[in-house]
Amino acid sequence: MNDDRDLPLPSPDRRGYPSTRLQGPSQPETETGDIDLRAIFQTLWRRKFYILIPVIIAAGLSAYVASQMQPTYKAFADILIDPREKQVVSFEDVVGEMSGDAATITTEMAVITSRKLGHQVVDQLNLAENPNFSGKSFSQNLVNSTGLKEVFTAGVTAWNELVGEGHGLAIANAAQEAPAADETEKPTHSDLVDSLIKSLEVSQVAGSSFSEGHSRVIRVSAEATSPELAKRIANTTTEIYLEEQLASKREAATRAQDWLQQRVEEYRKKVEKAEREVAEYRREAGLIEADERTVTGEHLGQLNNKLAEVRTQIAEKQAELQEIEQRYGNRGLDGAIEVISSDLIGELRSQEASLKRRLAELSTEYGSKHPKMVNLRAELKDTQERIHEEVKNRLAALRNDVNVLKARERSLTEQLQTVEGDTAGLNSKQVELRALEREAEANRTIFKTFLSRLKETSARQSLQQPDARVISRADEPSDPSGPSGKLLVVGASGLTFAFACAFVLLAEQFDTTVRSPEQVENAMGVTTLSLVPKLPRLARMSLDPVFYCTRYPRSTFSEAVRNIYAAAVLLDRENPPRTLVFTSCAPGDGKSTLSASVARLLASYGYKVLLVDADLRKPRQHGVFGFHSRPGLTELLRGDVSPAACVQTEEASGLDVITAGATAEREPGLFTMKRTQPLMELFKEHYEIVILDCPPVSGLCDTRVVSALADKTVLVAKWGETRREVIRNNLVRLAETGGDIAGIVLNMVDLRKYGQYDYADSVGYDRRLITGDRSRV
Numbered sequence: 001m002n003d004d005r006d007l008p009l010p011s012p013d014r015r016g017y018p019s020t021r022l023q024g025p026s027q028p029e030t031e032t033g034d035i036d037l038r039a040i041f042q043t044l045w046r047r048k049f050y051i052l053i054p055v056i057i058a059a060g061l062s063a064y065v066a067s068q069m070q071p072t073y074k075a076f077a078d079i080l081i082d083p084r085e086k087q088v089v090s091f092e093d094v095v096g097e098m099s100g101d102a103a104t105i106t107t108e109m110a111v112i113t114s115r116k117l118g119h120q121v122v123d124q125l126n127l128a129e130n131p132n133f134s135g136k137s138f139s140q141n142l143v144n145s146t147g148l149k150e151v152f153t154a155g156v157t158a159w160n161e162l163v164g165e166g167h168g169l170a171i172a173n174a175a176q177e178a179p180a181a182d183e184t185e186k187p188t189h190s191d192l193v194d195s196l197i198k199s200l201e202v203s204q205v206a207g208s209s210f211s212e213g214h215s216r217v218i219r220v221s222a223e224a225t226s227p228e229l230a231k232r233i234a235n236t237t238t239e240i241y242l243e244e245q246l247a248s249k250r251e252a253a254t255r256a257q258d259w260l261q262q263r264v265e266e267y268r269k270k271v272e273k274a275e276r277e278v279a280e281y282r283r284e285a286g287l288i289e290a291d292e293r294t295v296t297g298e299h300l301g302q303l304n305n306k307l308a309e310v311r312t313q314i315a316e317k318q319a320e321l322q323e324i325e326q327r328y329g330n331r332g333l334d335g336a337i338e339v340i341s342s343d344l345i346g347e348l349r350s351q352e353a354s355l356k357r358r359l360a361e362l363s364t365e366y367g368s369k370h371p372k373m374v375n376l377r378a379e380l381k382d383t384q385e386r387i388h389e390e391v392k393n394r395l396a397a398l399r400n401d402v403n404v405l406k407a408r409e410r411s412l413t414e415q416l417q418t419v420e421g422d423t424a425g426l427n428s429k430q431v432e433l434r435a436l437e438r439e440a441e442a443n444r445t446i447f448k449t450f451l452s453r454l455k456e457t458s459a460r461q462s463l464q465q466p467d468a469r470v471i472s473r474a475d476e477p478s479d480p481s482g483p484s485g486k487l488l489v490v491g492a493s494g495l496t497f498a499f500a501c502a503f504v505l506l507a508e509q510f511d512t513t514v515r516s517p518e519q520v521e522n523a524m525g526v527t528t529l530s531l532v533p534k535l536p537r538l539a540r541m542s543l544d545p546v547f548y549c550t551r552y553p554r555s556t557f558s559e560a561v562r563n564i565y566a567a568a569v570l571l572d573r574e575n576p577p578r579t580l581v582f583t584s585c586a587p588g589d590g591k592s593t594l595s596a597s598v599a600r601l602l603a604s605y606g607y608k609v610l611l612v613d614a615d616l617r618k619p620r621q622h623g624v625f626g627f628h629s630r631p632g633l634t635e636l637l638r639g640d641v642s643p644a645a646c647v648q649t650e651e652a653s654g655l656d657v658i659t660a661g662a663t664a665e666r667e668p669g670l671f672t673m674k675r676t677q678p679l680m681e682l683f684k685e686h687y688e689i690v691i692l693d694c695p696p697v698s699g700l701c702d703t704r705v706v707s708a709l710a711d712k713t714v715l716v717a718k719w720g721e722t723r724r725e726v727i728r729n730n731l732v733r734l735a736e737t738g739g740d741i742a743g744i745v746l747n748m749v750d751l752r753k754y755g756q757y758d759y760a761d762s763v764g765y766d767r768r769l770i771t772g773d774r775s776r777v
Helices: 037-046 048-068 102-112 115-125 138-146 148-163 165-184 189-199 227-285 291-331 333-339 343-362 371-463 485-509 517-524 537-542 545-551 556-571 591-604 621-625 633-638 673-686 702-709 724-736 762-771
Strands: 073-081 200-206 214-224 468-472 528-533 579-584 609-613 647-649 656-658 689-693 712-718 741-749
Touching: 037 048, 037 485, 048 485, 073 102, 073 227, 102 200, 102 214, 102 227, 115 189, 115 227, 189 200, 189 214, 214 227, 227 371, 227 468, 291 371, 343 371, 517 528, 517 724, 517 741, 528 556, 545 556, 545 591, 556 591, 556 712, 556 741, 579 591, 579 673, 579 702, 591 609, 591 621, 591 689, 591 712, 591 741, 609 621, 609 673, 621 656, 633 673, 673 689, 673 702, 702 724, 712 724, 724 741
Parallel strands: 528 741, 579 689, 579 712, 609 656, 609 689, 712 741
Antiparallel strands: 073 214, 073 468, 200 214, 647 656
């Protein structure tokens, strides 16, 4: 290209071209698990009308319903569970008292809301005839109070009048009969009980700040459309509850008294029978006197004591004998004498010691054969022999004592066996007698226990009191408790707002269309060449978008069109593309308008540009410029005409255009490498820039053949409508045939909606739309 005709390029800080070519999907700036609150707020704000309109409708409907609903009143009565009453006689085991623990409180709360109690309250208050108490459900009351039934009936009547009797008769009859049946039908007694139970609220009153947990006070709340009826229901419920509790205790006491009376009579007869059996057995067994058992027992005890004493003596004597014999065998006479306790042996031992001293004294004066010495030795020997003899006698005496004791032991054993044999029969009779006596005593004890409990129950029968008391009766409420119109409106609006927000976020999550360059680059890894705004309808009606750029060169649309080729040039400054293919993902994406706009804009800058309408199935360029459709590319590919005969020139811009040619005789196999490549080379020899308007990629091979021969390919996608999967599939198809993709153009961008997105360049576009001339977008 000539240097003096360089294309005006946008500044580097403007959206429309990238600084580098992306080769794959880039990673988002934030981590996947992070929640982008700013993005969520932007989404909700962008679709605020989808949220505000349902909220306003819900608020209006709830306000209308609240204004038509009948107010309700709530009355309160408090019951104290008080089991700590004074006991005149204690018989808790017969009729148990309440413990006042959490389980008991919960049980009594269930009793208050039981159907048995509800039936009595309905009958006593005659609620079936009370106009302020209906057995209908909340939805039925809501329909009746808000007039929805009348609205439905009027609508059905109008429908019947509109469609005629033949079609609307059945609906009319049903609509007229249904209200009559609803008005004449009365709620059953069971329905009234259900409504009563639903109107009651039983709760445990919390304890004071000085106590932990809950108190023993039960609060009964009754809700009705009449304050006087609410008070009566609350007070009547508590009264019937206390009456039922007292009746239940009296009934239990009566049942206990009857049962005890039966048991007393039963065990009275058992005691009499057991005593008669004891007396008869005594008489039959001959056990008239109890002393016989005592004498026999004492005799046996004495024999046992004597036998034990004898055996103890035997053991002592045997131990002494064994000790003496053992010492005598080990140490001789001296050893045996040490353990023998005998006065005679002691005297002989003293005499022996005295003789030994005299013999020792005389031995210093006399010789061994001196008569005195001989006499002393003879006397000493005689003493020692007497000591030895005395030890033998002691051993013989001990052996004799042991034999005597053993003989006595045998005698006592024989006597004991004889006495035991004589008393064996007597003992068996006594065992049977004691069993009879124990049975009689057990029956007597049980009889006394039942008789005592019967007397206690009879005495307590007249002292029965309920284990609860009313500490606060219900008063007639002065202010309604519901329904709260503000709460209903706020609740309905809040729920609608939450559901609407969830729906908007869910819809945004499932929106897979492309709306920003970031989405294109992150999802496909392809450059976004430009964002082309959608022209206003008035501008499109007055002027074809192809001629808009030259008419309004400073508009946003014109600048976006310039960005398309400028961004493609910046991809390779050394070798800028000379053949540029424009294709789209689907028909109607605007690729023909953009290709013609870019070609005409470049031609107005002085470039020698050729625009080729290669969309042989739905050609458009001849209609845009007002040219003849033939001869054109179809005839050129067939070889019927020369290239010069197909070129038509627009005088205003100097743009050369080759139209699609004949459309009635088009052939599916015209675009082949053999036919197309020579033409592409020929076009490049005579023109600086060749722009080809090709059909959409999907389902057609023409575009892939041409893109493989062109320098760059531009894929046009419609903003907010083309899905990312479609763009990705088209890119894959172009890349498979060797097409060099320059990038993607997002066409027909709604700048007002785009400005609501939190994109890097959305603020600039939105500000341009607001501050600039809106008719010159």
